[in-house]
Amino acid sequence: MNQPLTREQHLDLYYYMQLNRHVEERMVRLFRQNKIVGGLYSSLGQEAVSVGSAYALESRDWLAPMIRNIGALLVKGFKPRDIFTQHMAKYTSPTQGKDGTSHFGDLKTRHVVSPISMLGDLIPVMAGVAMAGRYLGQKIVAMTWIGDGGSSTGAFHEGMNLAASQKAPLVVVLENNQWAYSTPVAKQVPLRDLANRALAYGIRGMTVDGNDVVAVYNAAREAVNECRSGRGPVLLEVKTMRMKGHAQHDPAEYVPEEMFDYWKARDPLALYEKYLTVNNLWDAKKKSEIDARIESELDADQKFAEESPLPPPEIAEQGVYCEGCHTIKAEWRRPLAEVTPPASSVEAVWKVSDFGAIAATPPPVKLSPVISHPAKPHAHPGKPFAKPAAKHAEKAPAKPPAQPSVEPDVAEAPVLRVPFGRGPKDKAFRQEQQAAQDQRNKHRRRR
Amino acid sequence: MPEVTMLEAVRQALFEEMERDPAVVTLGEDIGVYGGAFKATEGLLAKFGPERVIDTPVSETAIVGAACGMSYLGLRPIAEMQFIDFIACCFNQVTNFVAKSHYLWGAPVPMVLRGPSGGGVHGGPFHSANPEMYFVHTPGLKVVYPSTAYDAKGLLKSAVRDNNPVLFFEHKFLYRRIKEEIPEGDYTVPLGKAVLRREGSDLTIVSYAAMAHTSLAAAAKLAQEGIEADVIDLRTLLPLDRETILASVKRTNRLLVVHEDTRTAGIAGEIAASVCESAFSDLDAPIMRVTGLDTPVPYSPPLEEYFLPNVEKVAAAARELAKY
Numbered sequence: 001m002n003q004p005l006t007r008e009q010h011l012d013l014y015y016y017m018q019l020n021r022h023v024e025e026r027m028v029r030l031f032r033q034n035k036i037v038g039g040l041y042s043s044l045g046q047e048a049v050s051v052g053s054a055y056a057l058e059s060r061d062w063l064a065p066m067i068r069n070i071g072a073l074l075v076k077g078f079k080p081r082d083i084f085t086q087h088m089a090k091y092t093s094p095t096q097g098k099d100g101t102s103h104f105g106d107l108k109t110r111h112v113v114s115p116i117s118m119l120g121d122l123i124p125v126m127a128g129v130a131m132a133g134r135y136l137g138q139k140i141v142a143m144t145w146i147g148d149g150g151s152s153t154g155a156f157h158e159g160m161n162l163a164a165s166q167k168a169p170l171v172v173v174l175e176n177n178q179w180a181y182s183t184p185v186a187k188q189v190p191l192r193d194l195a196n197r198a199l200a201y202g203i204r205g206m207t208v209d210g211n212d213v214v215a216v217y218n219a220a221r222e223a224v225n226e227c228r229s230g231r232g233p234v235l236l237e238v239k240t241m242r243m244k245g246h247a248q249h250d251p252a253e254y255v256p257e258e259m260f261d262y263w264k265a266r267d268p269l270a271l272y273e274k275y276l277t278v279n280n281l282w283d284a285k286k287k288s289e290i291d292a293r294i295e296s297e298l299d300a301d302q303k304f305a306e307e308s309p310l311p312p313p314e315i316a317e318q319g320v321y322c323e324g325c326h327t328i329k330a331e332w333r334r335p336l337a338e339v340t341p342p343a344s345s346v347e348a349v350w351k352v353s354d355f356g357a358i359a360a361t362p363p364p365v366k367l368s369p370v371i372s373h374p375a376k377p378h379a380h381p382g383k384p385f386a387k388p389a390a391k392h393a394e395k396a397p398a399k400p401p402a403q404p405s406v407e408p409d410v411a412e413a414p415v416l417r418v419p420f421g422r423g424p425k426d427k428a429f430r431q432e433q434q435a436a437q438d439q440r441n442k443h444r445r446r447r
Numbered sequence: 448m449p450e451v452t453m454l455e456a457v458r459q460a461l462f463e464e465m466e467r468d469p470a471v472v473t474l475g476e477d478i479g480v481y482g483g484a485f486k487a488t489e490g491l492l493a494k495f496g497p498e499r500v501i502d503t504p505v506s507e508t509a510i511v512g513a514a515c516g517m518s519y520l521g522l523r524p525i526a527e528m529q530f531i532d533f534i535a536c537c538f539n540q541v542t543n544f545v546a547k548s549h550y551l552w553g554a555p556v557p558m559v560l561r562g563p564s565g566g567g568v569h570g571g572p573f574h575s576a577n578p579e580m581y582f583v584h585t586p587g588l589k590v591v592y593p594s595t596a597y598d599a600k601g602l603l604k605s606a607v608r609d610n611n612p613v614l615f616f617e618h619k620f621l622y623r624r625i626k627e628e629i630p631e632g633d634y635t636v637p638l639g640k641a642v643l644r645r646e647g648s649d650l651t652i653v654s655y656a657a658m659a660h661t662s663l664a665a666a667a668k669l670a671q672e673g674i675e676a677d678v679i680d681l682r683t684l685l686p687l688d689r690e691t692i693l694a695s696v697k698r699t700n701r702l703l704v705v706h707e708d709t710r711t712a713g714i715a716g717e718i719a720a721s722v723c724e725s726a727f728s729d730l731d732a733p734i735m736r737v738t739g740l741d742t743p744v745p746y747s748p749p750l751e752e753y754f755l756p757n758v759e760k761v762a763a764a765a766r767e768l769a770k771y
Contacts, residue, residue, distance in 0.1 A: 125515050130516075162509035347493065348492040
């Protein structure tokens with residue numbers, strides 16, 4: 001069960017969302033002054049996704065952001081100066097000018113894997129991170145993001161399927177921002193709720209309002225907890241809207257004006273500010289304190305970035321290979337004896353219990369929405385899913401009913417040996433599974 | 448010392464590295480219970496268990512991606528391509544993710560990607576390829592292609608212990624056809640070092656993998672005709688050991704490069720350019736090459752034989768060179 005957020009944590013969420021927005025606002029100005037040498041991508045309107053989901057992780061956990069997840073990098077401890085210098089191709093940037101945008105990471109302390117521009121590739125990589133963490137006994141969870149467009153790639157599918165078949169502790173946040181460059185989501189995927197893709201992988205899928213930071217946090221926290229308890233990956237769809245073009249060069253004229261209007265009324269920061277006020281979590285003084293702190297941090301970091309030198313040309317030639325610059329050492333959190341013979345040895349045969357015959361009555365495949373409404377100690381003051389003006393959103397329910405997530409029909413895998421952590425042979429795990437099943441049956445009967 | 452095949456040498460290297468270091472894990476298709484399509488991983492699962500010998504879905508991109516992710520936590524994964532031809536399925540993951548990781552953001556990827564490669568076994572156009580040059584053209588990777596059982600074991604061990612991603616090509620024609628005595632126990636062969644397999648003063652033949660054997664057979668034949676050839680086995684294609692090639696060419700003044708890979712933009716071109724840059728005045732003859740044809744590897748035996756270099760083709764080119 002999720003612990004409700006404390007007041008401090010609520011204010012943290014505001015701080016990171018506001019910081020995310022203000023970093024990007026400043027970068028737009030820097031871009032117009034030609035101080036950003038490459039492209040600039042905006043996450044305006046999507047701050048609640050990056051911040052709410054990354055905030056659900058613990059410091060030992062790993063994440064890999066995508067291009068619109070600067071908020072997640074901030075939550076993980078990167079500073080605005082890292083983002084400014086990186087975009088401005090400065091020598092002081094995390095990649096010393098070798099790459100731009102949010103393409104940087106930190107293996108040692110922040111546990112952040114850098115993205116590449118090819119979509120979907122992070123998912124198998126983060127599945128590997130999750131598998132390695134489990135193998136080493138670190139009890140970590142890996143999280144990454146993918147857009148609605150990126151979910152059309154083969155790498156997405158291969159990664160999801162591997163993670164699912166390995167029961168890897170991986171949370172994939174499917175950031176459905178309605179547009180893949182200029183292509184609307186309906187042309188990417190013939191599904192209304194992309195979380196339904198989880199059914200095909202035999203894993204849990206959830207859909208949540210991506211402009212409600214508390215809802216995102218709660219759903220992500222639930223997903224992280226599921227993963228940490230050994231129940232395998234979760235696909236968490238967050239519905240949001242990209243409020244700018246694909247990048248600065250793109251005026252996004254292909255987006256219907258009404259659609260922008262609809263989502264503008266659901267701006268995640270405005271909604272959250274109202275929420276904090278209605279729930280007495282802050283006052284005007286607190287807000288201006290935080291805002292002032294953000295401004296002074298940004299002033300200092302922007303100055304640092306602008307005054308930083310460009311890299312010396314000759315470093316272009318350095319660092320292609322690790323020639324002793326890194327010491328590679330795994331951090332073991334379990335006895336090595338468990339993974340070395342004789343303890344690791346098994347009988348190398350498959351024990352097959354299901355012969356693959358077609359069931360007499362095949363279970364119906366359900367594609368109902370798997371909207372998850374996590375526990376809400378504070379009801380949202382905004383109007384979630386108010387009647388949409390845009391054609392695209394016509395079918396959005398005025399207020400989606402709370403539904404349990406659809407549990408997929410999972411084949412029993414032939415298990416050679418219970419992997420580290422809690423597996424199907426764990427008594428507590430079985431009991432929990434049974435309880436969850438009973439709960440679902442009860443819901444079904446009620447319906 | 449017992450005689451072992453190259454396949455057994457590979458298996459021994461995997462086994463011993465897993466025994467030496469629990470951070471070494473293997474993953475790939477059918478590598479566990481089945482022991483791999485060529486049985487290179489036979490016995491590993493029984494000994495080291497399913498956490499370390501991972502049977503994956505048929506997903507090359509996921510295999511390479513997961514291996515990369517594992518290496519970020521300090522593991523040293525060894526991923527198998529069932530046939531190296533299938534590396535095309537994960538080209539992006541290898542060339543954009545794995546290869547650029549250290550350069551761009553200082554994240555080393557200590558993984559090995561290994562698999563059976565090469566023709567001569569009538570595997571047809573999708574089970575016979577030599578795709579090494581795609582990756583030799585990718586900074587950040589190391590590319591190894593041994594020709595002997597001794598080297599296969601020693602180089603694979605070095606590859607596992609290297610902090611960089613290493614592509615390890617195992618020529619399947621050689622898997623069970625060559626046998627030699629190798630030392631019991633641990634030894635390594637350094638990456639990036641070619642070896643002079645035969646000494647001669649008339650010309651230099653540079654080759655690797657199965658064609659190293661073809662070149663040696665041709666050199667033996669040429670010796671009967673009074674032509675003595677240096678035969679260099681590259682062993683590692685990236686980084687390329689230019690010093691060993693140049694030192695030989697400076698003695699023999701003639702260069703023939705032999706490879707099974709297709710002709711255009713094969714490594715012969717790179718070697719020729721390097722020799723021209725650094726030892727042009729030492730050359731007494733044009734640089735020649737004997738290579739696979741610029742075609743896919745065909746299936747039917749007469750077609751495949753026509754495609755591949757052989758002793759006759761190598762000897763004929765060497766005789767031409769010796770005339771200068």
